[in-house]
Amino acid sequence: MSTVESKTYRSDLKPVWCPGCGDFGVLNALTLAFADLALKPEHLSVISGIGCSSRLPAYIRNYGFHAIHGRALPVAAGLKLARPELHVIVTMGDGDAYSIGGNHFLHAARRNLDLTCIVMDNRIYGMTKGQLSPTTPLKDRTHTSPYGSIDPPLHPLVVALGAGATFAARGFGWEPRRLAALIVQALAHRGFSVVDVISPCVVFRPEDRTAFKGKLTWTNEAPETEDRFKAMARATSEKGLSLGLFFQKEAPTYEDAIKGEMEAAKQHPAPVRGLDEIVAALPGRGE
Amino acid sequence: MKQKDFSMLNLLELLEIAILIEEEAAERFGVFSDQMAVHHNEEAARLFRELQAHEAAHLARLQEKRRRASDLPISVKALDLLESVEAPPYECVHYKMTECEIFEAAVAAEQNAVAFYENLLKRLKDEEARDLARTFLEEEKRHVELLENKRGALPPCAPLCDQDDDPPVPHA
Numbered sequence: 001m002s003t004v005e006s007k008t009y010r011s012d013l014k015p016v017w018c019p020g021c022g023d024f025g026v027l028n029a030l031t032l033a034f035a036d037l038a039l040k041p042e043h044l045s046v047i048s049g050i051g052c053s054s055r056l057p058a059y060i061r062n063y064g065f066h067a068i069h070g071r072a073l074p075v076a077a078g079l080k081l082a083r084p085e086l087h088v089i090v091t092m093g094d095g096d097a098y099s100i101g102g103n104h105f106l107h108a109a110r111r112n113l114d115l116t117c118i119v120m121d122n123r124i125y126g127m128t129k130g131q132l133s134p135t136t137p138l139k140d141r142t143h144t145s146p147y148g149s150i151d152p153p154l155h156p157l158v159v160a161l162g163a164g165a166t167f168a169a170r171g172f173g174w175e176p177r178r179l180a181a182l183i184v185q186a187l188a189h190r191g192f193s194v195v196d197v198i199s200p201c202v203v204f205r206p207e208d209r210t211a212f213k214g215k216l217t218w219t220n221e222a223p224e225t226e227d228r229f230k231a232m233a234r235a236t237s238e239k240g241l242s243l244g245l246f247f248q249k250e251a252p253t254y255e256d257a258i259k260g261e262m263e264a265a266k267q268h269p270a271p272v273r274g275l276d277e278i279v280a281a282l283p284g285r286g287e
Numbered sequence: 288m289k290q291k292d293f294s295m296l297n298l299l300e301l302l303e304i305a306i307l308i309e310e311e312a313a314e315r316f317g318v319f320s321d322q323m324a325v326h327h328n329e330e331a332a333r334l335f336r337e338l339q340a341h342e343a344a345h346l347a348r349l350q351e352k353r354r355r356a357s358d359l360p361i362s363v364k365a366l367d368l369l370e371s372v373e374a375p376p377y378e379c380v381h382y383k384m385t386e387c388e389i390f391e392a393a394v395a396a397e398q399n400a401v402a403f404y405e406n407l408l409k410r411l412k413d414e415e416a417r418d419l420a421r422t423f424l425e426e427e428k429r430h431v432e433l434l435e436n437k438r439g440a441l442p443p444c445a446p447l448c449d450q451d452d453d454p455p456v457p458h459a
């Protein structure tokens with residue numbers, strides 16, 4: 001496969017992201033990954049919320065849904081349950097995934113829904129012009145923390161692993177080819193996979209244009225451990241910021257569980273009362 | 288996610304890697320041209336489009352060479368190359384980019400390609416492939432020279448904030 005073929009996954013719309021934005025690299029990586037796996041566009045669906053990053057589905061030539069802020073995951077969950085044969089990819093910002101959508105993130109992870117989550121983590125709310133997000137570093141000044149943030153940032157991969165994600169990785173938007181290789185692994189994983197992508201915002205965090213230089217290191221190609229606590233330690237404790245796959249484990253998915261439940265329901269249907277019976281049982285009706 | 292061992296490349300594989308490198312470079316200049324057009328910097332958009340055409344012409348020559356060299360199907364996969372070589376990095380652009388900055392980015396990208404082939408020649412074993420790598424290296428050196436000359440004819444680049452009416456403010 002080549003980058004020419006990856007272009008066939010792109011729509012004709014030109015991204016309106018700011019020049020320098022890490023999201024361009026994520027878009028590139030995603031299409032490279034689709035091409036590497038030779039996925040049919042009609043088998044792909046990309047679901048997003050709202051934000052600069054969430055514009056991504058419009059730039060890809062396959063099914064997509066631009067949902068509402070923070071609600072990409074429930075929409076994606078519904079789609080996956082209705083159409084389990086589709087690859088459902090969820091593209092979100094750090095605000096979308098970890099702030100307003102944090103609740104959905106936890107529950108999608110613990111249920112092990114078979115979704116590929118790509119979070120474009122720019123450590124700021126980009127679209128609304130620079131408010132602090134759950135991953136903004138402590139003490140950083142933003143429009144909503146003019147004296148420096150007093151909120152310690154959350155660690156996306158620790159949260160994902162703590163909630164039950166079965167695949168946890170970190171990539172970098174400005175290294176699209178390596179990121180693509182990571183996304184290939186995430187797409188091939190059956191279960192809830194999270195790729196937290198450092199995707200710099202050069203407008204509302206201009207210091208991030210150079211902040212990562214020499215600070216990022218790629219780890220080994222496969223996780224050494226199936227122990228999620230060790231993976232959390234690796235994702236957080238290494239010198240600088242490490243990139244790569246930290247954790248992967250096979251586990252039954254939510255779709256498997258639902259199938260089991262549907263079979264059980266067919267064999268032992270719950271008694272269904274008719275409307276007449278229900279009305280008759282209302283207080284004052286039976287007399 | 289391991290980088291393929293390039294020391295063992297044969298002639299055809301090296302040619303295919305070079306094609307990937309040029310494809311990515313052409314594509315990136317095209318993306319930058321679109322970015323500039325979307326942000327109403329027509330001059331920069333035009334220059335990036337020219338650079339894209341230049342890379343695309345180089346790509347077409349390599350593809351023709353590959354077609355003539357063998358009927359065998361392409362064996363190298365896009366993700367055998369995990370690092371960008373001649374594509375200028377995404378972070379090198381900004382919406383007010385000037386001609387001078389664009390040439391600097393283009394020179395840096397070609398220098399990266401020179402460094403790639405120099406490093407490769409330290410490891411590459413196959414004699415035929417080494418000969419080809421040498422020609423690629425010379426070609427990339429010529430491109431550096433050409434672009435440096437164009438860059439040299441322009442006045443020095445102004446710092447980014449001098450051109451920006453509404454410069455981004457660091458928060459840290």
Ligand SMILES: Cc1ncc(C[n+]2csc(CCOP(=O)(O)OP(=O)(O)O)c2C)c(N)n1
Pocket residue numbers: 050051052053054068069092093094095096097100120122124125126127128133
């Ligand atoms: C329910 C709701 N609340 C708030 C907003 C306003 N809003 C739009 S995007 C956004 C945050 C964007 O940040 P992030 O999700 O990190 O994406 P980015 O733009 O940085 O890519 C907010 C708060 C909204 N659209 N809907």
